[in-house]
Amino acid sequence: MRQANMKLHVDVCGCCDIIEENSGEKIAQLNIAPLKLQPAVAYITPQEEAVKHRAVEGRAFLDFPVNKFIIYPEYRRNADELAKVRATIDTVRNDNNIKLTGISIHGYASPEGSYTHNTYLAKNRTQALVDYVTSYYNFDHKLITSDSTPEDWEGFRKFVVASTMDKKDEIIRLMDDATMDVDMKEHNIAKLVGPQAYQYLLQECYPALRHSDYVVSYTVRGFDLEESKKIIDKHPQQLSLKELYLIAQSYKTGSEEFNHAFQVAALMFPNDPTANLNAAAVEIQKGGDLTVAKKYLAKADQKAAETLNNLGIVAMMEEDLETAEKYFNAAKAAGLTEQANANLKELSKKRSYPTK
Numbered sequence: 001m002r003q004a005n006m007k008l009h010v011d012v013c014g015c016c017d018i019i020e021e022n023s024g025e026k027i028a029q030l031n032i033a034p035l036k037l038q039p040a041v042a043y044i045t046p047q048e049e050a051v052k053h054r055a056v057e058g059r060a061f062l063d064f065p066v067n068k069f070i071i072y073p074e075y076r077r078n079a080d081e082l083a084k085v086r087a088t089i090d091t092v093r094n095d096n097n098i099k100l101t102g103i104s105i106h107g108y109a110s111p112e113g114s115y116t117h118n119t120y121l122a123k124n125r126t127q128a129l130v131d132y133v134t135s136y137y138n139f140d141h142k143l144i145t146s147d148s149t150p151e152d153w154e155g156f157r158k159f160v161v162a163s164t165m166d167k168k169d170e171i172i173r174l175m176d177d178a179t180m181d182v183d184m185k186e187h188n189i190a191k192l193v194g195p196q197a198y199q200y201l202l203q204e205c206y207p208a209l210r211h212s213d214y215v216v217s218y219t220v221r222g223f224d225l226e227e228s229k230k231i232i233d234k235h236p237q238q239l240s241l242k243e244l245y246l247i248a249q250s251y252k253t254g255s256e257e258f259n260h261a262f263q264v265a266a267l268m269f270p271n272d273p274t275a276n277l278n279a280a281a282v283e284i285q286k287g288g289d290l291t292v293a294k295k296y297l298a299k300a301d302q303k304a305a306e307t308l309n310n311l312g313i314v315a316m317m318e319e320d321l322e323t324a325e326k327y328f329n330a331a332k333a334a335g336l337t338e339q340a341n342a343n344l345k346e347l348s349k350k351r352s353y354p355t356k
Helices: 077-094 114-139 153-162 168-175 182-209 225-231 241-250 256-266 273-286 291-300 305-317 321-333 335-350
Strands: 016-018 026-030 050-061 098-108 144-149 212-220
Touching: 026 321, 050 077, 050 321, 077 098, 077 114, 077 335, 098 225, 114 144, 114 212, 144 335, 153 182, 168 182, 225 241, 241 256, 256 273, 273 291, 273 305, 291 305, 305 335, 321 335
Parallel strands: 098 144
Antiparallel strands: 016 026, 050 212, 098 212
16 A cells, blocks of 8 residues: 555535635535524513502602791792602692502601600601691592601611711711610710711701602503503503513514513513513523623522523523523423423534534
8 A cells, every 4th residue: 555545535515615725625614604593582471460559759858947847838948849749749640540549758857966856856847748748739638648767867877888987987886886875876976076077967968867758659540552552651650561561462573662562661660570581581582692681580580480491591592501401401390391392402403513
């Protein structure tokens, strides 16, 4: 065989290109197209909302003369603050789709002065706002409930934590001392920070601790599909999760309108597992950056078959094939047979597809 020659002939068809090397020999260069996966994304149909309970919240900073609890509408910023309260209530009262069911008001006072006196001020100033709302709208007194907190230490603590005050850590330790009388606690804080810093608290912090938080509760009637489509961008808070789902289903999967309905659902129901699962499914189906999809999936029901399935798709798209297979098998065991089997086939294709 010392005098023998060997020639290698490559026969290429279809998916390959023949190119000439400098030597003149013909070789095959494989041009492998990227694999296009077609994962079976899972959505969940939301449960019907029997009664659509909704609420809108607000906070008013009313000014009172020292040690007084009468509301003077033109005193300092009261005109603007009362207008905010009325605007919130009017939003509910003036909509024919809505029925007002209740208003709750919770008043707070600031820590300076004695706790006993602040208890008196917080209670009576809260009642003053209740009386104002009741008389302005001629509401039944049973419609409004109220409560009060003598001193807003939670708000005080948040202010200090976010501040750049000297001795901040010492102030917080005093605040968190559950064994200390609140009057002594406030006194010790004033002593600790000194006159100048305490004056700063009186001017910059304490006024914001005197506030009235209010919640206007209401119910919303049900809407048919065409009505829902008309208000999705104007009053999305009035729609139920099921109504938003039906809007999406009326459009082609993956269309702009389809995606928009699920995104609105996640915005209106940010902590709902179903809303987050469906929003994640939209992001996966779009085939873009999976970061958003993973954030939504983190808030979905981790035991739901649909969540397991979609987590498997994310893992597959991120090349974590072993994890993907575990998720798909778990989804299949949980009852999502069709989608899980389809995705296991896609996974098999991906494993057998050449990477070079």
